[in-house]
Amino acid sequence: MIAYALRRLASLVVVMALVGICVFMLLHLAPGDPAAIIAGDNASPAQIAAIRKNLGLDDTIFVQFWRWATAVLSGDFGVSIFSNAPVGMLIMQRLEPTVSLTLATLLFAVPSALLLGVLSAWMVGTTIDRMAMAVSVLGFAAPTFVVGYVMIYVFAITLKWLPVQGYAPFANGIGDWARHLVLPALTLGLAYVALIARITRATMLDVLSEDYIRTAKAKGVETRSVLMKHALRNAGVPVVTVIGIGIALLIGGVVVTETVFNIPGIGRLVVDAISKRDYPIIQGVILVFSAVYVIINLLVDLSYTLIDPRIRY
Amino acid sequence: MKTTRRRFVQGGVAAATLISAPSIARAQSAPTAARTLKCVMQGDLRSFDPIWTTANITAYHGAMIYDMLFGVDADNKPQPQMVESFAPSDDRLSWTFKLRDGLKFSDGSPVTSADCIASMRRWAVRDSAGQHMFERVKDTSAKDDRTFVISLKERYPLILDAMAKPGTPDLFIMRKKDAETDPMQQIKEFVGSGPFIFNQDATKMGASYVYDRNPNYVPRKEAPSGLSGGKVVKLDRVIWDNIADEQTAMAALQAGEIDFMELPPLDLIDQLESDANITVEVLNPTGNVGFMRLNFLYPPFDNKKARQAMLYLVNQSDVMKSTFGSGKYWKKCDSLFGIGTSMENHENTEWFKEAPNIPKAQALFKEAGYDGRPVILLQASNFAFMNNAPQLVAQWLQQAGVNAQLATSDWGGVVTRRANREPPDKGGWNTFTTFSSTSNIASPINFIGHVANGDKSWFGWPKDETNEMLRDKWAKAEPDDRLAVAKEMQRNAWDFVPTVYMGQWTSPAAWRKNVKGFVKVPEIIPFWNVEKT
Numbered sequence: 001m002i003a004y005a006l007r008r009l010a011s012l013v014v015v016m017a018l019v020g021i022c023v024f025m026l027l028h029l030a031p032g033d034p035a036a037i038i039a040g041d042n043a044s045p046a047q048i049a050a051i052r053k054n055l056g057l058d059d060t061i062f063v064q065f066w067r068w069a070t071a072v073l074s075g076d077f078g079v080s081i082f083s084n085a086p087v088g089m090l091i092m093q094r095l096e097p098t099v100s101l102t103l104a105t106l107l108f109a110v111p112s113a114l115l116l117g118v119l120s121a122w123m124v125g126t127t128i129d130r131m132a133m134a135v136s137v138l139g140f141a142a143p144t145f146v147v148g149y150v151m152i153y154v155f156a157i158t159l160k161w162l163p164v165q166g167y168a169p170f171a172n173g174i175g176d177w178a179r180h181l182v183l184p185a186l187t188l189g190l191a192y193v194a195l196i197a198r199i200t201r202a203t204m205l206d207v208l209s210e211d212y213i214r215t216a217k218a219k220g221v222e223t224r225s226v227l228m229k230h231a232l233r234n235a236g237v238p239v240v241t242v243i244g245i246g247i248a249l250l251i252g253g254v255v256v257t258e259t260v261f262n263i264p265g266i267g268r269l270v271v272d273a274i275s276k277r278d279y280p281i282i283q284g285v286i287l288v289f290s291a292v293y294v295i296i297n298l299l300v301d302l303s304y305t306l307i308d309p310r311i312r313y
Numbered sequence: 314m315k316t317t318r319r320r321f322v323q324g325g326v327a328a329a330t331l332i333s334a335p336s337i338a339r340a341q342s343a344p345t346a347a348r349t350l351k352c353v354m355q356g357d358l359r360s361f362d363p364i365w366t367t368a369n370i371t372a373y374h375g376a377m378i379y380d381m382l383f384g385v386d387a388d389n390k391p392q393p394q395m396v397e398s399f400a401p402s403d404d405r406l407s408w409t410f411k412l413r414d415g416l417k418f419s420d421g422s423p424v425t426s427a428d429c430i431a432s433m434r435r436w437a438v439r440d441s442a443g444q445h446m447f448e449r450v451k452d453t454s455a456k457d458d459r460t461f462v463i464s465l466k467e468r469y470p471l472i473l474d475a476m477a478k479p480g481t482p483d484l485f486i487m488r489k490k491d492a493e494t495d496p497m498q499q500i501k502e503f504v505g506s507g508p509f510i511f512n513q514d515a516t517k518m519g520a521s522y523v524y525d526r527n528p529n530y531v532p533r534k535e536a537p538s539g540l541s542g543g544k545v546v547k548l549d550r551v552i553w554d555n556i557a558d559e560q561t562a563m564a565a566l567q568a569g570e571i572d573f574m575e576l577p578p579l580d581l582i583d584q585l586e587s588d589a590n591i592t593v594e595v596l597n598p599t600g601n602v603g604f605m606r607l608n609f610l611y612p613p614f615d616n617k618k619a620r621q622a623m624l625y626l627v628n629q630s631d632v633m634k635s636t637f638g639s640g641k642y643w644k645k646c647d648s649l650f651g652i653g654t655s656m657e658n659h660e661n662t663e664w665f666k667e668a669p670n671i672p673k674a675q676a677l678f679k680e681a682g683y684d685g686r687p688v689i690l691l692q693a694s695n696f697a698f699m700n701n702a703p704q705l706v707a708q709w710l711q712q713a714g715v716n717a718q719l720a721t722s723d724w725g726g727v728v729t730r731r732a733n734r735e736p737p738d739k740g741g742w743n744t745f746t747t748f749s750s751t752s753n754i755a756s757p758i759n760f761i762g763h764v765a766n767g768d769k770s771w772f773g774w775p776k777d778e779t780n781e782m783l784r785d786k787w788a789k790a791e792p793d794d795r796l797a798v799a800k801e802m803q804r805n806a807w808d809f810v811p812t813v814y815m816g817q818w819t820s821p822a823a824w825r826k827n828v829k830g831f832v833k834v835p836e837i838i839p840f841w842n843v844e845k846t
Contacts, residue, residue: 032725036732038360040367040481041747042441042761044771045732050497082359082366084499085518093517152564164564165556262556262565264520272357272519272557275695277725 001305001312008298012291019290023283024068028061032277034081055081068283077287078280080273087284090269097167098254098265101188104181105250109189110196110243117200117239118227121208124201132197139194144253148187148260155183165262184261188253192246199242203235210234236307244300251289343515344525344549347845350828352573353562354838357555358522361511362499364439364482369836372481376540376837377524377551378419379485379505382410382429383477384540387833389655389752391477392541394533395424395486395506397459405468412459417529418488419510426455431492433476433484438496440482442475442759445788471758471788479540479836480753508532508544508841509551522553524840537832537842544841547830551840566591566823572845573824575838579637585823593823595642597835599653599751600819602646603632603698604812605706605744606762606773611736613683613715614743620810621664622677626709628669633816635701643818649763649803652817654755656799661807675713687716689737691745693724702746702815731772745772751817752835757787757802765811775811 035052036043052058056067071078077087120132156164162183168176207213208231216226255267266285273281304311343349354373360366363375384394393399397413416424430453437443437450452464463472476484485507491500503511508530515523532543554571556562559578565571567588577585577593586593605623613619633643647665650656659665667673690707693699703719710717720730720742727745735741749760757763763784767776783802790798822838824831830842 031722031729033729033732034725036728037725038366038368041728041749042367042481042753042771043439044761044769047439047497048732054495054497080359083361083518084501090518094519149560152561157564157568160568164568164570165561166554166565166570259558260561262554262558262561264517264555268557269519272359275723275725276359278359 001302005298005302008301012294012298015294016287016291020069020072020283020287021065023286024065024279025061027277027279027282028064033057034277034279037276038082068280072287077284080281081278082276087280090281091266091284091288094264094266094269096169097263098258098267100167100170100177100181101184101254101257101263101265102250104178104185105189105192108185109192112189113193113196114200114232114239116193116197118204118232120197120201121204121231122223122227124205129201133201136194136197139190139192142190144187144191144256145260147190148183148257151183151187152260167263167265180263184257184263187260188250188257191253192250195246195249196239196242200232200235200239203238204231207231207235233307237304237311240300240303240307244296247296248293251293348549350548350551350573350840350843350845351571352551352553352575352840353556353565353571354553354575357519357557358553359519360499361503363485364435364496365499367439367481369481372483372836373838374511374522375481375483375485375505376507376839377509378503378507378511378527379487380416380507380544381477381484381540382486383473383484384542385477385479385834386538386541389539389755389835391473392538394477394541395429399473406465408463408465408472409456410461410463413531413533414459415531416506418504418506419527419529420488420504421529422488423458424486424506425458425489426461427458428489428492429486430455430461431489432486435487435492435494435496436482436484440484441761441764442471442478442480442756443482443484445758446472446475468789470791474756475758477540478756478759479834480750480759481836483837506530508546512550520555522555524551524553525549532841537839539832539834540837540839544839546841547844548840563823566825569825572828573822575822576820577823579642579820582642582821582823590826591823592826592828593821594831595819595821596831596833596838597750597752597819598833599651599755599835600642600817601748602651602751602754602817603702603746603748603815604762605702605746605815606731606771606812607775607810608737608741608743608773609775609811610734611741611743612686613678613681613688616681617809618677619681619683620813621808622674622681622713623813624664624807624810625668625670625677626674626713627706627813627815628709629814629816631669632702632705633818635705636698637818642821643816646814646817649806650755650757650799651751654751656755656757656796658796658800658803660800661804664807669709671709671712674709678713678715683715685716687718687738688743689718689720689741691727691730691742692719692721693727693746694721695723698748698815699724699727699746703744706744706746734774746815750836757784757799762812763802763806765809773811775809777805777809777811779805780809780811 035057036048039048039051079086116132120129123129152164155162163180166180168180170177213230216230255271258265258267270285354370356370358370358374360371363371381394382396383391386392395412395416397411399410401408437447449466449469451466455461488504491502494500508527509524510527512523512525526546526549532545535542537543562574563577566574585591607614607620609615629645637643646652647662648657690703692703707717707719730742731745733741737743754760761771764770765775765777765780767774787795787798827846830844832839832842
C-alpha cells in the first residue's frame with residue numbers, strides 16, 4: 001500500500017504541472033487586462049501601456065510562464081498584482097475560514113446524510129422514507145444562494161438567533177466561532193446531505209437484500225447491529241467514494257456560501273481575483289485547490305482498504 | 314509524570330488562555346463599539362496607492378489618510394486646506410503657497426514643501442487636470458520648509474481648481490520618499506497627514522480595512538464644507554467591511570451588524586426607507602452620468618451623421634428605468650457638463666427634445682451611407698447599467714435598420730477590448746458603455762472624455778480641432794467667463810458627437826439612525842465629522 005501511495009503522490013506532481021500549464025495559459029489567453037483595470041476608466045492608452053510594462057505583462061506568454069513556474073517551484077506563488085501582497089500569505093490568511101466552514105459542513109452533513117440514508121433504506125416505502133427523499137430532492141434542487149438568503153431571513157433577521165454574516169476566528173472563542181458557522185454550514189451542507197443520503201439509501205437497499213443479512217436477522221442479531229455493522233460497512237465503499245467526489249461540490253459551494261455569508265475564505269479570494277484578473281492569486285488558489293482535491297481522492301482510495309479488507313493495493 | 318485531575322484542569326486553563334490571548338490583546342487595544350463605525354463601501358479596496366490606481370474606493374482611502382493642499386467646498390469652489398495662505402504674483406505667473414503650522418505625517422515627521430512638490434509632480438503624471446496644469450508649469454521650488462512656489466509659463470486660472478478637484482486621482486500629499494515612486498508603480502508605505510491612520514496590522518486584505526483616528530491631526534477651524542473646512546474626527550475607528558453580496562450587506566445593516574452602506578440595491582431601497590432605524594440619503598447630489606462612447610476610427614461612426622443618429626435613437630428614460638427603477642434617483646441629461654453643475658447649459662439640444670425618433674435616426678444612418686455591416690456594442694454583464702443599456706440600444710439600432718451585435722463579457726473584458734484599435738470584425742469595437750461622476754464631467758479639462766485630439770484622446774479617439782480650441786479657451790477663461798465658453802463647446806460637441814448620453818443618476822447611501830454628521834462631497838465618502846450617538 002505504501003508503494004501505491006508513493007506512486008500516487010508522484011503522479012500528483014504530473015497533475016499539478018498540467019494544472020499549472022492549463023490554468024496559466026487559459027487565464028492569459030482569456031480576455032481581460034489587469035493594467036486597464038488598475039489604470040481606471042479615465043486612463044489614457046499610454047498610461048495603461050506603462051502600467052502593463054511595469055507589471056511585466058507585455059512580455060511574451062512563455063517568458064511570463066517561465067517566470068511564474070520557476071518561482072512556484074521555489075515555493076513562491078508571487079504577489080497580487082493589485083495589492084502587492086504575497087499570494088502565499090493571502091491564501092494562508094483565508095485558509096482558516098474555509099477550513100472551518102468545510103469541517104463544520106462535513107461534521108453536519110456526513111452523519112446526517114448517513115442517518116437519513118440508512119433510515120430510508122431500513123424503512124423503505126414508508127412516510128419517513130418518502131420524507132427523507134423529499135428533503136434530499138429539495139437539497140439538490142434549491143440553489144445554495146436561495147437557501148442562504150432564506151436562512152438569513154428566518155434565523156438572523158426574524159428570530160435574531162444567529163448573526164447575518166461574517167466570520168469569527170477560532171482564537172476569539174469557540175462559541176462565537178461556532179455561532180458564525182451554523183448558517184453557512186447548514187446552507188452548504190444541504191446539497192451534500194442530499195447527495196450522500198441518496199447514494200447511502202440505494203447502496204443499503206442492495207446490501208439489505210443480500211443473503212448474509214437475512215442470515216444475520218435469522219440468527220437474531222439486533223436491528224441496529226445488522227444495519228450499522230453488517231449492512232453499512234458493506235455499503236461503505238461507494239458511499240466513501242461519493243463523499244470524496246462531493247469535496248469538489250463542496251469547494252464549488254464554498255465560493256457561493258462565502259459570498260452570501262461574507263466569510264473571508266479562499267472562495268471569496270478567488271472570485272474577487274477573477275473579476276480583477278489578478279493572475280497570481282487565481283493561479284495560486286487553483287493550484288492549492290487541485291492539490292487538495294488530488295490528496296483527498298488518494299485518501300479516499302486508501303480508506304477502501306479499511307472498509308473492505310479484500311481490497312489490496 | 315502522573316496526570317492528576319488538578320494538573321489536567323491547570324493545563325486546560327493554560328491552553329485556553331493561550332488560545333484566547335490574541336483576542337484578549339485585541340479587545341484591550343480595540344476601541345469600543347460606540348466609537349467604532351462599521352461600513353460597507355462600494356467594493357473591495359484592492360490597492361492602497363490613490364495615484365497609481367484611479368479606483369474610486371482607493372480615492373476614499375486616500376481621503377482618509379492623506380490631506381490635500383486645497384479642497385472644494387459645498388459649492389465646488391477651491392478652498393485652502395493644508396495651505397495657510399497663498400498669493401499669486403502681480404502678473405499671475407508665480408504662485409506662492411504657505412503651509413499651515415504644525416502639519417505632521419502620522420509617523421511624526423513634519424509635512425514640508427519638498428513633500429508637496431514631489432506629491433504634485435507624481436500626481437501630475439497620472440491626472441488629466443494635473444497634466445494640463447503641469448504643461449504650463451515652468452518650475453516648482455521650495456522657498457523654505459513651509460513655503461513653495463509654482464512658476465508658470467503662462468497665466469493659468471485653473472491652478473486652484475486643479476489642486477482641489479475631488480475626482481480621482483486627487484492631489485493627496487505624501488511623504489517625499491513615497492511620492493518619488495514611479496507613478497506607474499505602487500508606493501509601499503501608506504503614511505499620510507490626514508485625519509485617519511491606516512491600521513495595517515488590524516486590516517485583513519479582502520475582508521476588512523481599519524482606520525484609526527490620527528491623534529496628531531490638526532483640523533482647520535472652519536466648519537466642514539465639501540472637502541474643505543475642519544475635518545474633525547469624532548470616532549476612534551472606522552472599519553470598511555468587504556461584504557460582496559449587497560443583499561447580505563443590507564441584511565447586516567438592518568440587523569445592526571454594520572452602521573453604514575454606501576450603495577444599497579436600488580430595487581430594495583423602499584425596504585430600507587421604511588425601516589425606522591435606517592436613514593437613506595444621497596451624499597453625492599450630482600451623482601453620475603452614463604454614456605455610450607463611439608469609435609471614430611471605423612464605419613458607421615467615423616461619419617458625423619451616424620453619430621448624430623445615435624442622439625435621436627436613445628430613449629434616456631427607458632435606459633434609466635431599466636437599471637434605476639422609478640424616477641426618484643435619476644433624470645434625463647442633455648447638458649454635456651451634467652445637470653446641476655456650474656457648467657450646465659442647454660445649447661444645441663434639439664435632438665433631446667425630439668428623441669427618441671427612430672425614423673429620423675434611420676434617415677441619418679442612410680445619409681451616413683451605412684452599408685449593413687455589423688455594429689459591435691461592447692456589453693459588460695457584471696454591472697447592471699453597462700449590461701442593460703447596450704441591450705436597449707442594440708434593439709433600437711435594429712429597429713433603425715442597423716445590424717447591431719452585442720459583444721458580451723465582464724467589465725474586465727470590456728476595458729481590454731476597448732483599447733483595441735483594430736476594426737470591429739478583427740477584435741475592435743464600435744461602442745462601449747460606461748459612466749463618470751458628474752463633477753468630473755462638469756470640467757472640460759478634468760474629464761478625459763471631453764478631449765478630442767485623435768490618437769491622444771480617450772478610447773474612441775475622436776478628433777475635432779474646434780473642440781480642442783474651445784477647451785483651451787475655457788482653461789484660460791476667468792471663472793465668470795467659463796459658462797459662456799462651455800456653451801460654445803457644447804454647441805460644437807452635440808454636432809460632432811463624441812459621446813451619447815444615457816441619463817444621470819444619484820445613488821443613495823443608508824446608515825443606522827444613531828449615526829450622524831455625514832458631509833456631502835462629490836466622489837468621496839468622508840468619515841470626519843461623523844459620530845455615533
